[in-house]
Amino acid sequence: MKNVLVILSLILVPVLAVAWQLFLSDSVNYYVVSVAILLLSMLPFFASFEIKSVSSRELTLVSTMIALAVISRAAFYFIPQVKPIAAVVIVASVCLGAQRGYIVGVFSAFISNFIFGQGIHTPFQMAALGLVGFIAGVVFSKLRANRLSLAITGFLLAAVIYGLIVDMSTILVAYGTHITLAGVIAVYTAGVPFSFVFGVSTAAFLFFFGEPFIKKVQRVCTKYGLLN
Numbered sequence: 001m002k003n004v005l006v007i008l009s010l011i012l013v014p015v016l017a018v019a020w021q022l023f024l025s026d027s028v029n030y031y032v033v034s035v036a037i038l039l040l041s042m043l044p045f046f047a048s049f050e051i052k053s054v055s056s057r058e059l060t061l062v063s064t065m066i067a068l069a070v071i072s073r074a075a076f077y078f079i080p081q082v083k084p085i086a087a088v089v090i091v092a093s094v095c096l097g098a099q100r101g102y103i104v105g106v107f108s109a110f111i112s113n114f115i116f117g118q119g120i121h122t123p124f125q126m127a128a129l130g131l132v133g134f135i136a137g138v139v140f141s142k143l144r145a146n147r148l149s150l151a152i153t154g155f156l157l158a159a160v161i162y163g164l165i166v167d168m169s170t171i172l173v174a175y176g177t178h179i180t181l182a183g184v185i186a187v188y189t190a191g192v193p194f195s196f197v198f199g200v201s202t203a204a205f206l207f208f209f210g211e212p213f214i215k216k217v218q219r220v221c222t223k224y225g226l227l228n
Helices: 002-024 030-051 056-075 085-096 098-116 123-138 149-173 180-222
Strands: none
Touching: 002 030, 056 085, 056 098, 056 180, 085 123, 085 149, 085 180, 098 123, 098 149, 149 180
């Protein structure tokens, strides 16, 4: 009962924030609305993960994957957009499933931003990297993970899905309440090279290191009975 009340209260806060902005405020603050919507989109995953019974071994493995994702991003601090973080999230999704992959993606984006800097972009990066993990988990529940499939999927998720969501924060910062179609096109066009580099680097990491990494994680999952 306590968990249900906590979840309901967490849902109520962003809902009220959106309602206030859309119906009571003189001018809509798209920062508030966007962050509230992103938080709402994350809540079902956190709620289902919180309500179900989770073993300490599973929590340890998920936490370890989050830590590896954060470290992988920090290790390439000085090379813009060349970051293995999405590759680690995808590996986690392949081994642990879509839901856990989402959790790894969200938390790795949030925690690593204590190094790279928090801001309006943070919830967008959390939602984007979480969605990368979730989609990868769904895809590889039906598709065999090999070098080629990992690389292609990694490129598409990192360059397209992640790029489209994260660039929304740039649109809000640049145009605020004066968003135009031309402005949106300009931001997304300017972001193409960055998204492309991130996609290529993710594909490269998965192509060369994805399969060995997956085998190591799956070995741990099998040893401790976590695959079930």
